Amino acid sequence: MSGDLLTVALAQYAPVWLNRDATLQRVLGAMEEAAEAGAELIAFGEALVPGYPFWVELTEGARFESPLQKQWFALYSEQAVQLERGDLDPVCKLASRLKLWVVLGTIERPRERGGHSLYCSLVVIDDQGAIRNVHRKLMPTYEERLVWSPGDGHGLRSFRIGEFTLGALNCWENWMPLARSALYAQGVDLHVAIWPGNLRNTVDITRMIAREGRSYVLSVSGLMGRAQITDDLPEAERLRAAMPEVAADGGSCIAEPDGEWLLAPEVGSEGLYLATLDAAKIREARQNFDPFGHYSRPDVLELQVNRQRQCGWKVID
Numbered sequence: 001m002s003g004d005l006l007t008v009a010l011a012q013y014a015p016v017w018l019n020r021d022a023t024l025q026r027v028l029g030a031m032e033e034a035a036e037a038g039a040e041l042i043a044f045g046e047a048l049v050p051g052y053p054f055w056v057e058l059t060e061g062a063r064f065e066s067p068l069q070k071q072w073f074a075l076y077s078e079q080a081v082q083l084e085r086g087d088l089d090p091v092c093k094l095a096s097r098l099k100l101w102v103v104l105g106t107i108e109r110p111r112e113r114g115g116h117s118l119y120c121s122l123v124v125i126d127d128q129g130a131i132r133n134v135h136r137k138l139m140p141t142y143e144e145r146l147v148w149s150p151g152d153g154h155g156l157r158s159f160r161i162g163e164f165t166l167g168a169l170n171c172w173e174n175w176m177p178l179a180r181s182a183l184y185a186q187g188v189d190l191h192v193a194i195w196p197g198n199l200r201n202t203v204d205i206t207r208m209i210a211r212e213g214r215s216y217v218l219s220v221s222g223l224m225g226r227a228q229i230t231d232d233l234p235e236a237e238r239l240r241a242a243m244p245e246v247a248a249d250g251g252s253c254i255a256e257p258d259g260e261w262l263l264a265p266e267v268g269s270e271g272l273y274l275a276t277l278d279a280a281k282i283r284e285a286r287q288n289f290d291p292f293g294h295y296s297r298p299d300v301l302e303l304q305v306n307r308q309r310q311c312g313w314k315v316i317d
Contacts, residue, residue: 003162003163004163004278004279004280005276005277005278005279006040006041006161006162006163006164006190006276006277006279007037007038007039007040007041007274007275007276007277008039008040008041008042008043008218008254008274008275008276008277009030009034009037009039009041009042009043009272009273009274010042010043010218010220010252010253010254010263010266010272010273010274010275011027011030011034011042011043011044011045011220011272012045012220012221012222012223012250012252012266012269012270012271012272012273013026013030013044013045013048013222013223013270014222014223014224014225014228014248014270015048015049015050015051015222015224015228016050016228017050017051017224017228017229017230017233018050018051018075018076018079018233019050019079020049020050020079020080020081020087023048023049023050023051024049024087024088024090024091027044027048027049027091027104028090028091028094030042030044030272031091031094031095031098031100031102032094032098033272034100034272034274035098035099035100037272037274038274039100039274040099040100040101040127040161040162041100041101041102041103041161041166042100042101042102042103042272043102043103043104043168043192043194043218043220044102044103044104044105044194044220044222045105045194045195045196045197045220045221045222045252046105046120046122046170046171046194046195046196046221046222047105047106047107047120047196047222048104048105048106048222049081049104049105049106049107050076050079050080050081050107051107051224051228052196052197052222052224052248053072053076053143053144053146053147053148054224054243054247054248055072055239056069056072056143056144056146056147057143058239058242058243059072059235059238059239059242061143061146061147062143062146068234068235069146071234072234073147075233075234076107076118076147077109077116077118079107080106080107080108080109080118081106081107081108081109081121082108082109082110082111082115083108083110083123083131083134084110084111088104088106088123088125088131091104091125092125092129092130092131093129094129095125095126095127095128095129096127096128096129097129098127099127100127101124101125101126101127101161101166102123102124102125103122103123103124103166103168103192103194103220104122104123104125105120105121105122105123105170105194105222106120106121106122106123107119107120107121107148108120108121108123108134108136112309112311113149113311113312117149118147118148118149119136119137119148119149119151120136120137120140120144120148120151120170120171121134121135121136121137121151121155122134122135122137122155122168122169122170122194123135124159124166124168126159132157132159133155133157133159133168134154134155135151135154135155135156135157135168135169135170136149136151136152136154136155137150137151137170137171137173138150138151138152138153138173138176138179139151139172139173139176141171141172152306152308152309152310153182153305153306153307153308154307154308154309154310156179156182156183156305156307157186157307158183158186158187158188161190162279163279164189164190164216164277164279164282165186165187165188165189165190166188166190166192167183167186167188167190167191167192168191168192168193168194169183169191169192169193169194170194171193171194171195171196171201174193174205174209175205178303180209180212180213181291181292181303182303182305183213184213184291184292185292185303187292188213188215189213189214189215189216189257189279189282190215190216190218190277191209191210191213191215191216191217191218192217192218192220193205193206193209193217193218193219193220194219194220194221195219195220195221195222195251196221196222196224196248197221197222197223197224197247197248197249197250197251198221198248198249198250198251199249199250199251199265199267200251201219201221201251202219202221202251202252202253202265203251203253203265205219206219206253206254206255206265207255207259207260207261208259209255210255210256210257210258210259211255211258211259212291213257213291214257214282214285214286214289214290214291215257215282216254216255216256216257216262216277216281216282217254217255218253218254219251219252219253219254219255219265220252221248221250221251221252222248222250223248223249223250223268223270224246224247224248225243225244225245225246225247225248226240226243226244226245226246226247227245229243246268249267249268250265250266250267250268250269250270251265251266251267252265252266252273253265253266254275254277256281257281257282257284257285257286258281258285262275262277263275
């Protein structure tokens, strides 16, 4: 890290779909490559480990008591991440060795919520290898609600990285004005938005958030297509027949604090995309607009955020 500058890497990869350990090996490889190229932060797409639940919209996911949907969910649950079990320990150890911050999209199965419900959780790991944040997506979108549970405000937090303040949201949370505002209020000027993939998700909102927040915005997407459906998955042929050749085409990009592209959307190709951010550009952009600074009216408008982790029960002995 050099003064006002920070080098970041956007890892646009497909998972080894519904295979946690094999996908984590891809994550570790990308981390090594990013660090070798000089990156100080690497970000991955939403739900990358072990993958986005593409089967739901393609196989009558809303059919009640469907044996097939139960089979898919059971597999998804088995391959989900349990932090308490140490599933991300290899990522933490490598982050420490490489002195690399990591933003990673996971499907989490936390024991504190009974150990069977799933959450779309964005995990932030610092350059000492510590898990600094686990943000569970506030509201799953549309068919996601058939497999993911609603999260809470515990992860609406920010972190200093040199001259930058990092905050991150999952997918359509980035469309939630108050969720964005909860980050703006903490001084976030490096906003990471993670997505399962597709240009349609990133092409407009990335520049809008950058312009609104006067922040750098990194949109990081995954890839997915028919080729990722392996023969060992339930009803593999049926799912291949229903899935388009490309279901998620990427669209990872970076917007500068004035809303212009630093990295235009990358579509259709897997890879690691690097850029260097300059904190001086944030200070310039805040001259005429600072959403929770000189251009706010706290005497008129005030945001209240509940950051308690919700667990559903309290024991009083």
